Amino acid sequence: MSVRPTTLARASVLAIAALALAACGGGETADSPNDAATGADTAADEGNDGLSGQIAIDGSSTVTPLVEPAAELFMNENSGVRVSVATSGTGGGFEKFCNGEIDIAMASRPIKDEEIEACADAGIEYDEVNVANDGLAVVVNPENDWATCLSVDELSAAWTRDSAVSTWSEINAEFPDEELEFYGPGSDSGTFDFFTEEVNGEGGVIRTDYNNIGEDDNAAIIGVSGTLGAMAFIPLSYVVEAGDQVKTVEIENEAGECVAPTEETVMAGDYNPLGRQLYVYPSAEALTRPETVAFLEFFIDNGDEIAEAATMIPLTQEQKDESLAKVAELAGR
Numbered sequence: 001m002s003v004r005p006t007t008l009a010r011a012s013v014l015a016i017a018a019l020a021l022a023a024c025g026g027g028e029t030a031d032s033p034n035d036a037a038t039g040a041d042t043a044a045d046e047g048n049d050g051l052s053g054q055i056a057i058d059g060s061s062t063v064t065p066l067v068e069p070a071a072e073l074f075m076n077e078n079s080g081v082r083v084s085v086a087t088s089g090t091g092g093g094f095e096k097f098c099n100g101e102i103d104i105a106m107a108s109r110p111i112k113d114e115e116i117e118a119c120a121d122a123g124i125e126y127d128e129v130n131v132a133n134d135g136l137a138v139v140v141n142p143e144n145d146w147a148t149c150l151s152v153d154e155l156s157a158a159w160t161r162d163s164a165v166s167t168w169s170e171i172n173a174e175f176p177d178e179e180l181e182f183y184g185p186g187s188d189s190g191t192f193d194f195f196t197e198e199v200n201g202e203g204g205v206i207r208t209d210y211n212n213i214g215e216d217d218n219a220a221i222i223g224v225s226g227t228l229g230a231m232a233f234i235p236l237s238y239v240v241e242a243g244d245q246v247k248t249v250e251i252e253n254e255a256g257e258c259v260a261p262t263e264e265t266v267m268a269g270d271y272n273p274l275g276r277q278l279y280v281y282p283s284a285e286a287l288t289r290p291e292t293v294a295f296l297e298f299f300i301d302n303g304d305e306i307a308e309a310a311t312m313i314p315l316t317q318e319q320k321d322e323s324l325a326k327v328a329e330l331a332g333r
Contacts, residue, residue, distance in 0.1 A: 052080035053291040059093020059106030060190050061215040062235045063278050066132055066310050067106055070299045073306070077298075081291045089215050090190030094281075098122055103286035104296075107279045108134065108190030108235070112203075125284035127330045129296065129323045131303060132278040133313040135236040135261035135271050136195055139220070139246040141228050146175045149250040149258035152199055152273065158182075158231070160200045163207045168229060182210035183220040183232035191217075195233045198273045221245055236261050240311040263313045277319075278312070287331040296327045 057067060064087045071083035088096065090107045097105035098118035110128065111119075119126065138155065140147050146168065154172060158165045158180065168175035185192045187204060197203040213219040213232075220232035225245040232246075239248055239261070250258040253272045265271040280299075286292045299306070300315070300323050307314040315323065 050080070051078045051291045051294055053082075053289055055081065055083045055104065055286070055292050055295055056086075056102040057084065057104040057106060057280075058086040058088055058096050058102045060090040060108040060278070061087045061217065062108040062134065062191060062237070063106035063131070063280070065237065066278065066307060066312050067280070067299070069310060070302070070306050071295070073302070074295050074298050078291070078294070081295070083295060087215060089186070089188030090193070091188040094118075097126075097281060097283070098124060100124060103283060103292060105281040107281060108276065109194045110279070111281065112193075125330075126281045127284075127326045129280050129282065129300075129326050130277045130315060130319050131280050131299065131323065132307050132315060133266050133319075134276050134278050135266040135313070136191060136198075136233055136274040136276060137236045137239045137261045138249045138251065138274075139224055139232050139234060139239060140249055141224055141226075141230055142244060142247045143228055144247065147231075147249050149252060151252040155199045155251075156201070159184075159195075159206055159210075161205045161207060178229040181223070181227050181230040182207065183213055183223045183230060184210050185217065185220075185234075186212050186214045189215060191233065191235060194276055195274075218242075236266070236313070237311045266313050267316060282327070282330065284330050287327065293327065293331045297324065300324050300327070 055071075057071070064085060068085045071085050075081060075083055090105075090109055093102070093105040093107065094111060094115045095118075096102045098115060100122055138150065150171075157163065158171050159182070165171060165180065167177050167179055169177045171180075184195070184206070187193075192206075193203045196206050200206060211220075211223060213223075217234045217238045220234050221238060221242045224230040224232050225242075239246060248261055250260045251271065251274055253259050253270060257270070259265050259271050261271050261274065266275040269275065280296070282292060282296060287296075300320055303320065304314040306312075
């Protein structure tokens with residue numbers, strides 16, 4: 001089962017983002033006071049430049065909380081366009097994308113070789129467009145006072161295939177003899193692929209006795225918050241939303257420094273190897289339609305405000321320019 005923001009949280013994201021966009025000159029939404037005075041439908045119709053059509057998006061549960069409010073804000077300003085956003089995981093999204101079922105795939109990892117081949121066989125051309133930055137956080141129970149920093153080797157010892165590690169002391173002799181309980185996403189998740197590749201050295205390689213939460217990252221938070229010896233890996237955005245229910249572990253980076261997952265460390269590249277980018281993959285065919293181009297440009301142009309409201313890490317200006325250039329090139333501009 002996929003996870004969506006709660007109704008209240010989603011409404012908060014939309015409200016905050018709408019206010020931020022208005023303050024930045026991003027235009028009125030369909031719920032603005034001016035719309036109420038003049039007629040929401042008329043205002044929207046006048047402001048949408050005649051755009052109409054449908055855009056189908058599916059994929060990563062990590063990217064969904066970013067794309068969903070972007071889609072709703074875009075539709076508020078372009079009433080003739082219907083943007084549908086579904087969540088079937090990165091792998092599930094690419095399967096639908098390469099079958100020609102959707103216009104845009106959401107992904108929390110780059111497309112795999114077998115997915116590239118599937119798209120090529122179907123004649124689907126596309127490009128990889130970065131829409132946000134993210135950190136993959138290792139989280140423990142708030143009462144865990146020993147696992148303050150872990151190396152990749154220590155993580156791999158615990159999580160790799162056929163691992164016999166069952167207590168914290170087997171990871172590090174200085175840790176207590178507390179029983180471990182593991183939580184992580186399923187194999188359709190881009191977070192799963194990214195973690196297993198970066199930590200265990202090969203995508204899909206993982207111990208089989210962990211609690212598989214599928215696409216429900218909140219289930220990991222619930223599990224870890226209720227068990228002293230628990231550990232999980234989840235997107236940083238879910239940690240921010242969880243507040244003090246879980247605690248993040250610093251990761252020893254390539255320079256041998258213990259680094260916490262934060263917006264600053266991710267954007268600076270210091271939170272390695274668990275810092276990553278989040279993507280959408282639009283098809284070239286979809287970008288022959290002006291509504292798809294307009295949506296992606298709206299999304300990227302207003303990405304700072306949308307990302308902040310959705311507790312995501314925005315693009316740098318260089319990344320934003322690169323993403324807009326890719327959309328323009330794929331659209332034949």
